[in-house]
Amino acid sequence: MSNTVMERLNELLPEWLETSRLHTGQGKVASYIPELFKASQDELGIHIMDAEGNHVSAGDCGVPFTMQSISKVFTLILALMDHGEEAVFFNVGKEPTGDDYNSMIKLELVEPGIPFNPLINAGAITVSSLVAGDCKEEKSRRILEFFRKLANNDRLDYNEEVFRSESETGHLNRSLAYFLKHNGVIKEDVEDVLWVYFRHCSIEVTCADLARMALVLAHDGTDPITGNELIPRRYVQIAKTFMTTCGMYNASGEFAIEVGLPAKSGVSGGIITLVPGQFGIGLVGPALNRKGNSIAGVHLLERLSKEFDWSLF
Numbered sequence: 001m002s003n004t005v006m007e008r009l010n011e012l013l014p015e016w017l018e019t020s021r022l023h024t025g026q027g028k029v030a031s032y033i034p035e036l037f038k039a040s041q042d043e044l045g046i047h048i049m050d051a052e053g054n055h056v057s058a059g060d061c062g063v064p065f066t067m068q069s070i071s072k073v074f075t076l077i078l079a080l081m082d083h084g085e086e087a088v089f090f091n092v093g094k095e096p097t098g099d100d101y102n103s104m105i106k107l108e109l110v111e112p113g114i115p116f117n118p119l120i121n122a123g124a125i126t127v128s129s130l131v132a133g134d135c136k137e138e139k140s141r142r143i144l145e146f147f148r149k150l151a152n153n154d155r156l157d158y159n160e161e162v163f164r165s166e167s168e169t170g171h172l173n174r175s176l177a178y179f180l181k182h183n184g185v186i187k188e189d190v191e192d193v194l195w196v197y198f199r200h201c202s203i204e205v206t207c208a209d210l211a212r213m214a215l216v217l218a219h220d221g222t223d224p225i226t227g228n229e230l231i232p233r234r235y236v237q238i239a240k241t242f243m244t245t246c247g248m249y250n251a252s253g254e255f256a257i258e259v260g261l262p263a264k265s266g267v268s269g270g271i272i273t274l275v276p277g278q279f280g281i282g283l284v285g286p287a288l289n290r291k292g293n294s295i296a297g298v299h300l301l302e303r304l305s306k307e308f309d310w311s312l313f
Contacts, residue, residue, distance in 0.1 A: 027287030035165035068266030210282025260311025
């Protein structure tokens, strides 16, 4: 079945991508991180990989971009592997917020003052503090090594320009982090925690890297190409649930209805998604809609999901 789908994708995907690319003019490239604003508005690329390592790609799939919020899925998994569920979810909740991803309103208004989930900024900053390591450099080294293993790519590295740009302009994230420190959620030095957070958001990937990482999630934590078990199945289940309920910001419900796959987006225009048991998918399209997701990327995924009946629902 996979081969048949891959053949059809090979045939249809280039034309479909160009149709979706027409929507980029309706979006805007993220500007609040100055370095991200350098991306091209009309870029759109996708890479789809199956369990045998067969793949199909189209568009600007070789363009490197930083993971941004996509990295939150994998730092959550690493923190769970380091400390277990009880410790992680003592510090961060499991519910969608209905607020913007960088809002702090519920930290103040809703007891016990912990972030609602690990995929909003406050939650991801908290999770960054929970990754094991004696110092910020060790935490970041372990995160990068974990990401390299999942992507099967030892060349993954940080984009230093984006890291500096995020660190220099991340005033709202600093506010969130100091509020979390005030609430006793973060125990470590705030600037060290933010260093780790900004660092993993600035890890640079391609669509192929995301597709390989997604393939591991699609196969419950095992890399089907190498046979290596990289993540406990339970933690993949948790991550995919958060991706479905919270992964596309305040458009997560709409995405679940129209596409119906676990996914996580980032403000660089990246989207990681998967078809359970079948495919890993990485996509980039820097022009964002008002909810902060790739406008052309979401359009393309909607068409793919409907055509191939990929929705879980």
